[in-house]
Amino acid sequence: MPADHHTENSTPAVSLRTVPRDQHCVSRKEISSNALRVLYRLRDAGFAGYLVGGAVRDLLVGGHPKDFDVATDATPEQVKQLFRNCRLIGRRFRLAHVVFGREIIEVATFRANSDDGSGDREVDGGRLVRDNVYGTIEEDAIRRDFTANALYYSIEDFSVRDYVGGFDDVRNRVMRLIGDPETRYREDPVRMLRAIRLAAKLGFEIEPATAAPIRTLAPLLAESAPARLFEECLKLFLSGHAVESFLGLERHGLLPVLLPESAAALASNRSGALRRMLLEGLRNTDQRVANEEPVSPAFLFALLLWPAYCRTLAQLQAQQVHAAEAQRRAADRVTVHQLDTVALPRRFSQPMQEIWLLQSRFGGRQRKRVFRLLAHPRFRAAFDFLSLRLTASPEHADDVAFWREAQAKPGDVLAAQLEAARHAEDDIETASPPRRRRRRRRKPVSG
Ligand code: ATP
Numbered sequence: 001m002p003a004d005h006h007t008e009n010s011t012p013a014v015s016l017r018t019v020p021r022d023q024h025c026v027s028r029k030e031i032s033s034n035a036l037r038v039l040y041r042l043r044d045a046g047f048a049g050y051l052v053g054g055a056v057r058d059l060l061v062g063g064h065p066k067d068f069d070v071a072t073d074a075t076p077e078q079v080k081q082l083f084r085n086c087r088l089i090g091r092r093f094r095l096a097h098v099v100f101g102r103e104i105i106e107v108a109t110f111r112a113n114s115d116d117g118s119g120d121r122e123v124d125g126g127r128l129v130r131d132n133v134y135g136t137i138e139e140d141a142i143r144r145d146f147t148a149n150a151l152y153y154s155i156e157d158f159s160v161r162d163y164v165g166g167f168d169d170v171r172n173r174v175m176r177l178i179g180d181p182e183t184r185y186r187e188d189p190v191r192m193l194r195a196i197r198l199a200a201k202l203g204f205e206i207e208p209a210t211a212a213p214i215r216t217l218a219p220l221l222a223e224s225a226p227a228r229l230f231e232e233c234l235k236l237f238l239s240g241h242a243v244e245s246f247l248g249l250e251r252h253g254l255l256p257v258l259l260p261e262s263a264a265a266l267a268s269n270r271s272g273a274l275r276r277m278l279l280e281g282l283r284n285t286d287q288r289v290a291n292e293e294p295v296s297p298a299f300l301f302a303l304l305l306w307p308a309y310c311r312t313l314a315q316l317q318a319q320q321v322h323a324a325e326a327q328r329r330a331a332d333r334v335t336v337h338q339l340d341t342v343a344l345p346r347r348f349s350q351p352m353q354e355i356w357l358l359q360s361r362f363g364g365r366q367r368k369r370v371f372r373l374l375a376h377p378r379f380r381a382a383f384d385f386l387s388l389r390l391t392a393s394p395e396h397a398d399d400v401a402f403w404r405e406a407q408a409k410p411g412d413v414l415a416a417q418l419e420a421a422r423h424a425e426d427d428i429e430t431a432s433p434p435r436r437r438r439r440r441r442r443k444p445v446s447g
């Protein structure tokens, strides 16, 4: 039966289903002991305490949640009084963070409204009118995005409380928006990315009515805060499911909004070489995450924006811009244009550009240049990137082989080898006039 909510123009049906402990697999053994401590203390103080959101969902599919969120009917101030190690954060919406060393348990009071719409819920001086914000557990459930994200694990009886059909959706591996999909996407377009990301992460299907509006509403995403989109990109591509995320973005028409210039370049690359390379790079990224090796946003964006860079570079070269200058300009242009949608911080865009610009230096075999490149702080990343380019075009095979060996050799051995190669070349060219390089070397000190 629909509850009486006046805040949504499409009110989803809310009816409680309680799944008892013996009918679900959420076990206290899998819940962080700090989260349990918070839940028990809330209960002992007479408040409701639930584990909620991604953690319940992940536990139901046998995953390991990376963080544990708690929902309660206690106000943030009441929570603060219960925990010495508690700080209140947020201006528009106060949240309690209970801090246990490196683990933070986020404790949120049930609330009625979406936290993402540009709200009229804020009153003077940033203080909130409590009745507008705090709500019942039912209201808290329907302001969440997907049914799978709206399950509550009760510390009272260890049951899972389901108000919107999320339990069956998790069991059937389905991402379904709560309420009317179009309305929910308009409230917060980032939910489109969350649908793709969570489906990719969990191996879920996006339910047809939830998927249907995405292609049409995709352009709304461009109005979301670029800083938030950057954070979403990191979650999409650096959490171990980058390939699936990319395919999902592609399938649902979100790529042209998120990465407009790369999407255009991929579309016009008939051979498909750029796409192959991109997917190979994302596959490597997933592998690294699985192996718990470090991954970097700079390398990731070098990869994601490489199609855009190649295309822009080709356009500039067609206008007869000199090679080095064209590279610099292409790198800058692609970076600046991308900032319109995704706010890539400078500390990442700079190394990203270096990875691109170093690519043109792998052809050099002069001793000095070889050693300078090997010593470059971005050499390793740039070399990994070059290896990836091999998937797109076999022409890089010689360079990859040369630089792989060069890294492995002791410096003096490499130096001797480069000298020998140079002399061999000189022998072939004995008939040619003396070269500048020699003349310069004999230049008198006084000039
Ligand atoms: P993960 O942590 O695996 O990325 P999550 O579902 O836990 O996934 P969070 O961003 O941690 O994602 O959000 C926690 C919970 O807050 C979600 O499970 C959902 O219930 C709610 N939520 C998050 N973002 C939104 C949103 N844009 N609209 C509505 N509810 C949201």
Ligand code: MG
Pocket: 053, 054, 055, 067
């Ligand atoms: Mg989470």
